[in-house]
Amino acid sequence: MIHQYQLNGYNIVLDINSGSIHCVDKLAYDIISLYETTEKPLIISKMLNKYANVPEIDEAEITAVIDDIENLRKTGKLFSADDYQNSAFDFKNRNTEIKALCLHVAHTCNLNCQYCFASQGKYQGERALMPFEVGKQALDFLVSASGSRTNLEVDFFGGEPLMNWDTVKQIVAYARKIEKEYHKNFRFTLTTNGVLLNDEVTEFANKEMHNVVLSLDGRKEVHDFFRKTYDGGGSYDLVVPKFQKFVKQRGGKNYYVRGTFTRNNTDFTNDIFHMADLGFTELSMEPVVCAPTDPYALQESDLPQLYEQYELLAKEMIKRKEQNRGFAFYHYMIDLEAGPCIYKRISGCGSGTEYLAVTPWGELYPCHQFVGEPKYCMGDVWQGVTNIEMQNQFKLCNVYARGECRDCWARLYCSGGCNANAYHATGSIAGIYEYGCRLFKKRIECAIMIKVAEATLDSTVTE
Amino acid sequence: MKRIQTIVTRDLKQSAKSDGCGECQTSCQSACKTSCGVANQQCEKLSHNK
Numbered sequence: 001m002i003h004q005y006q007l008n009g010y011n012i013v014l015d016i017n018s019g020s021i022h023c024v025d026k027l028a029y030d031i032i033s034l035y036e037t038t039e040k041p042l043i044i045s046k047m048l049n050k051y052a053n054v055p056e057i058d059e060a061e062i063t064a065v066i067d068d069i070e071n072l073r074k075t076g077k078l079f080s081a082d083d084y085q086n087s088a089f090d091f092k093n094r095n096t097e098i099k100a101l102c103l104h105v106a107h108t109c110n111l112n113c114q115y116c117f118a119s120q121g122k123y124q125g126e127r128a129l130m131p132f133e134v135g136k137q138a139l140d141f142l143v144s145a146s147g148s149r150t151n152l153e154v155d156f157f158g159g160e161p162l163m164n165w166d167t168v169k170q171i172v173a174y175a176r177k178i179e180k181e182y183h184k185n186f187r188f189t190l191t192t193n194g195v196l197l198n199d200e201v202t203e204f205a206n207k208e209m210h211n212v213v214l215s216l217d218g219r220k221e222v223h224d225f226f227r228k229t230y231d232g233g234g235s236y237d238l239v240v241p242k243f244q245k246f247v248k249q250r251g252g253k254n255y256y257v258r259g260t261f262t263r264n265n266t267d268f269t270n271d272i273f274h275m276a277d278l279g280f281t282e283l284s285m286e287p288v289v290c291a292p293t294d295p296y297a298l299q300e301s302d303l304p305q306l307y308e309q310y311e312l313l314a315k316e317m318i319k320r321k322e323q324n325r326g327f328a329f330y331h332y333m334i335d336l337e338a339g340p341c342i343y344k345r346i347s348g349c350g351s352g353t354e355y356l357a358v359t360p361w362g363e364l365y366p367c368h369q370f371v372g373e374p375k376y377c378m379g380d381v382w383q384g385v386t387n388i389e390m391q392n393q394f395k396l397c398n399v400y401a402r403g404e405c406r407d408c409w410a411r412l413y414c415s416g417g418c419n420a421n422a423y424h425a426t427g428s429i430a431g432i433y434e435y436g437c438r439l440f441k442k443r444i445e446c447a448i449m450i451k452v453a454e455a456t457l458d459s460t461v462t463e
Numbered sequence: 464m465k466r467i468q469t470i471v472t473r474d475l476k477q478s479a480k481s482d483g484c485g486e487c488q489t490s491c492q493s494a495c496k497t498s499c500g501v502a503n504q505q506c507e508k509l510s511h512n513k
């Protein structure tokens with residue numbers, strides 16, 4: 001399977017199964033699109049016709065391109081077959097060790113954001129803080145369930161985790177105590193709205209947190225529209241200076257400034273540029289997750305504008321990088337040479353198998369987005385995963401389990417989409433969230449275009 | 464190949480020859496929290512060798 005597209009003046013051809021990427025000129029682009037369905041003499045006559053005004057395109061030239069394409073095919077870089085589907089991957093019986101936990105240390109929040117998928121941190125339930133005992137038991141469970149895996153990820157999530165900060169510190173201290181003995185390496189992430197960020201939190205986080213996610217939606221009016229304090233005021237002025245100070249002291253360690261966009265700011269690139277102008281360089285901006293009936297839900301009619309926004313973002317990023325004021329956008333970060341292996345690419349996001357969420361009471365859920373859906377409860381940190389039937393359902397969620405994904409060119413970049421989005425959109429984790437797919441595909445096209453632009457900067461292959 | 468430029472990428476078929484070690488980051492953990500995507504993940508082995 002191949003995928004061809006034109007963007008920002010580049011003609012790009014992806015060979016899906018090998019992962020190869022080619023940047024080609026118009027003639028090669030046209031020939032590739034005919035190659036599988038059309039006899040060689042017919043391709044030649046069609047091209048001679050189409051390029052009648054271009055003197056250097058003669059039969060010999062066209063034949064040379066066809067030969068190049070044939071060579072790429074022979075070396076497995078174009079039209080390569082899908083060997084993965086029927087080969088060694090036995091999804092149901094694959095051994096999936098749990099290696100990541102999302103600890104819901106605080107089901108409560110000091111902001112009252114209207115769009116919060118966790119409904120102000122409570123996840124449709126009671127307010128609660130996770131006691132240290134539960135967190136400790138969660139780490140013990142993770143260590144024993146992770147088998148031979150060394151790197152273990154633990155995310156402090158909420159609600160607002162800083163509202164249970166002492167417990168967070170205790171949990172980290174416990175992890176550091178046991179990791180040597182069990183040959184593990186804990187990597188912590190903290191997601192915070194910034195309200196309680198202070199020097200002490202900063203110092204601890206910069207020492208212990210592998211990654212920190214700072215929630216900011218962009219421009220002041222956009223941020224303050226949803227991200228309100230309980231007395232109804234905006235939180236922008238409160239958190240932005242704290243985030244700026246925090247990032248300055250972070251000293252190059254990983255962080256993301258992460259926003260959510262909704263129907264109210266379908267010109268969301270302005271929010272991303274605003275973040276960049278505030279001095280942040282590691283940015284992420286996600287489409288809102290909500291019910292389709294919510295007034296701020298993204299709609300079909302917004303798609304053309306969203307596509308345009310993603311293209312604009314990509315072009316601006318190329319420009320800013322050339323001017324030495326570049327920034328990273330999470331969805332455009334793509335490592336073509338050291339990216340994931342095929343196993344990772346087909347096995348899905350890991351929810352319910354490698355990754356679980358833990359509630360303040362110690363219950364296990366397939367991921368943070370299933371917390372609050374009692375039928376998805378999978379067990380608890382004392383007894384481990386007891387709902388094996390549920391775990392098997394999640395094990396089977398992968399690109400080859402979903403008909404739509406099997407025929408989708410983006411499958412090895414996507415790995416089958418978000419199970420939670422699929423569930424919310426279709427009622428089944430084995431479904432797909434089509435709207436999300438369309439945005440995803442656009443983002444990947446843009447991400448690859450940026451790479452192509454970087455690789456071909458002083459080349460003449462485009463016309 | 465003057466009309467086709469191939470960008471350097473990891474060969475996925477080669478990557479199928481060894482087992483997935485599973486040491487890399489879990490897909491949506493630690494960053495966006497609302498979507499899946501593996502393209503922007505890094506291979507733990509390869510990125511350390513860089």
Ligand code: SF4
Nearest residue numbers: 405408411414417437
């Ligand atoms: S974009 Fe959609 S259809 Fe394509 S692989 Fe991802 S989830 Fe499946």
Ligand code: SF4
Nearest residue numbers: 349367418419420491
């Ligand atoms: S189901 Fe969705 S939200 Fe949950 S871990 Fe997977 S990609 Fe992330």
